[in-house]
Amino acid sequence: MTQRIAVVGGGIAGLTLAALLDPSRFEVTIHEAQPERAVAGSALGLWGAARRVLRRIGALPETSFRPTAGALHRLDGRRLVSLHGPGPVLVDRPTLLAQLSSAVPSSVRRLTEEVTHPATLDADLIVGADGVRSRVRGLVEPSAAERVATSYVALRGIRCGTPGSGEVGEYWGGGRLCGIAPMPGDRTYWFTTHRSTLTEPFEVAQVLDEAREQFTSAAPVVRRLLDEAGPDTLATALWVAPRLASYARGRFVVIGDAAHAMLPNLGRGACSAIVDAATLADTVNSGGDLRRWQARRVPATQLARVGSAALMRTALATP
Ligand SMILES: Cc1cc2nc3c(=O)[nH]c(=O)nc-3n(C[C@H](O)[C@H](O)[C@H](O)COP(=O)(O)OP(=O)(O)OC[C@H]3O[C@@H](n4cnc5c(N)ncnc54)[C@H](O)[C@@H]3O)c2cc1C
Numbered sequence: 175m176t177q178r179i180a181v182v183g184g185g186i187a188g189l190t191l192a193a194l195l196d197p198s199r200f201e202v203t204i205h206e207a208q209p210e211r212a213v214a215g216s217a218l219g220l221w222g223a224a225r226r227v228l229r230r231i232g233a234l235p236e237t238s239f240r241p242t243a244g245a246l247h248r249l250d251g252r253r254l255v256s257l258h259g260p261g262p263v264l265v266d267r268p269t270l271l272a273q274l275s276s277a278v279p280s281s282v283r284r285l286t287e288e289v290t291h292p293a294t295l296d297a298d299l300i301v302g303a304d305g306v307r308s309r310v311r312g313l314v315e316p317s318a319a320e321r322v323a324t325s326y327v328a329l330r331g332i333r334c335g336t337p338g339s340g341e342v343g344e345y346w347g348g349g350r351l352c353g354i355a356p357m358p359g360d361r362t363y364w365f366t367t368h369r370s371t372l373t374e375p376f377e378v379a380q381v382l383d384e385a386r387e388q389f390t391s392a393a394p395v396v397r398r399l400l401d402e403a404g405p406d407t408l409a410t411a412l413w414v415a416p417r418l419a420s421y422a423r424g425r426f427v428v429i430g431d432a433a434h435a436m437l438p439n440l441g442r443g444a445c446s447a448i449v450d451a452a453t454l455a456d457t458v459n460s461g462g463d464l465r466r467w468q469a470r471r472v473p474a475t476q477l478a479r480v481g482s483a484a485l486m487r488t489a490l491a492t493p
Contacts, residue, residue, distance in 0.1 A: 177201070179458070180297035182289045182310055184209060187430025187447035188303030189274035193231045194455035197281040203297070204278070207288035212271040216330040216408055217355075217363040219262030224445035227452040233273040235265045243339065244355070248492065249347030251393030257343060262441050264357055292426070299458070301427050303451070306413045308432035314423045318416040321435065326412040326486070327370040328438065329385055330363075331403050337362045341395045346489040350388055351439075352396045364399045365438075367412070367486070374411050381409040412437055414479070421450075421472060422464040429454055433471075436479040437486045446475045 177200050181188045184206030195202050220228070228234035244261070246254045278284075292300055292310045302310020312319030336356050345352040352366045368388045372381060386400050415435040421428050430447030450471055457467040 177299065178203070178297040179299045179301065180205065180292075180295040181301045181303055182292055182295075183302065183304035183308075183430075183432070184275075184284065185212075185303060185305060185430070185447075186271065186274065186444050187432070187451050188301070189271065189278055190227065190231070190233075190448050190451035191301060191303060191429065191455055192282045193233065193274060193277040193279070194452055194459075195282075196459045197279045199459065201283075202281070203283040203285060205285050205287055205289045205295075207286070209284075209286055212275065213268050214408070215267030215271070216332050216365075217264050217357060218267050218270065218444050219264055219355075219441035220448075221262050221441070221445045224448040225263060227448050228270075228273075230452075231274075231277045233270070233277045235269040235273055244343030245340075246343055247345045247393065249345050249350055249352070249389075249392050249396070251345065251395070254346075254492075262445075264355055264363060266357075297425070299425055299427065301429060301454070302432040303428075303430050303447075305431045306415055306435035308415075308428060310426055311415070311418070311428050311432050313426040314421060314428050315418055318418050320416070321413045322416055324412045324414060324437065325369045326367050326437070327372065327376070327381055327384075328365055328367050328408075328410045328412055329381060329400075329403070330365045330408045330410070331399070331406070332357060333362050333364070333399065333402065334360065335362060336360050337395070344489070345393055345396055346492040348391070348493070349490045350392070351486075351489045352389070352392065352399075354395065354399070362399075366396070366400065367438075367490075369490075370411075376409045376411070378405055378407050378409050382407060414483070417476065417479070419472065421468045427454065427464060434475040434479045436482040438482070439485040439489065440478060440482045442478040442482065446478055450475065 184204040306321045350368045429450035
């Protein structure tokens with residue numbers, strides 16, 4: 175008998191999973207509350223394992239770009255260490271989501287709806303790919319249902335023009351950090367993080383004003399980016415998932431941010447979501463055991479979660 179799989183959330187994790195599940199064996203439905211969110215967003219750095227999955231399903235954006243050199247600086251611009259060699263490849267997030275969406279077979283049903291009670295879904299397997307606010311996580315581990323607040327806010331933007339080679343890299347110190355990278359099409363991707371007293375929903379202008387105040391001692395290139403940032407800047411409060419010891423229970427499974435939302439410092443959140451989805455699809459397609467799947471994915475992704483937090487602390491504690 176054909177099994178029914180309900181995927182709650184059609185973001186990076188949910189779309190990758192739906193693209194890879196065997197349509198001849200499974201009836202797959204994606205429930206996505208806000209499909210219009212897919213066109214919003216800036217850039218993402220993708221590491222090798224995630225790129226290999228995307229290549230396999232023909233969803234790696236061709237316009238991806240890999241900066242090969244940069245430096246770690248103190249916030250004021252003094253160079254701490256040069257960074258050489260291939261880092262992550264930068265891709266446009268809306269392009270990535272569009273390509274993932276095109277890779278989903280036409281047999282997959284797509285419903286635009288918010289799932290409020292995942293336990294009532296009529297499916298043999300219910301996959302929570304529903305991000306850090308996951309409703310499915312509580313069905314896997316009731317004590318980990320709620321997301322965890324941090325005091326950090328991230329700003330992200332893309333502006334015209336390529337950064338100078340001496341400007342590329344990260345700027346750390348005194349509770350703030352900034353990253354600057356070249357993007358394809360003669361553009362610059364930048365992000366900042368600082369401790370904020372503001373609460374969601376944010377007015378971008380207010381967050382920018384707060385950041386400009388907090389970055390007054392930063393390198394000129396950082397201050398210029400913030401001064402020139404406009405209303406298209408993305409302001410995001412950073413939330414993380416609580417620690418989870420398992421990602422599957424009964425007919426419920428969580429992947430991506432639902433399982434292990436982490437601070438963005440290692441650039442591993444979306445990468446881990448893509449690898450979770452691909453390995454889960456391979457396991458389910460081959461009739462494998464979900465316990466064996468999670469025995470591999472839980473340690474790898476919880477380590478990234480802890481490592482990202484440690485890197486954030488180091489970056490912000492740099493004098
Ligand atoms: C500032 C910043 C920079 C980052 N940079 C990087 C980077 O460079 N590299 C990297 O790998 N990662 C990065 N990340 C992390 C990355 O963005 C996330 O890990 C990734 O988006 C997680 O994808 P997801 O599909 O698991 O969750 P989401 O992207 O959160 O998708 C979840 C989807 O589920 C839907 N949904 C939620 N609840 C329901 C419901 N009840 N019913 C129906 N639909 C629902 C939502 O609308 C959404 O579309 C960064 C994150 C931040 C904040």
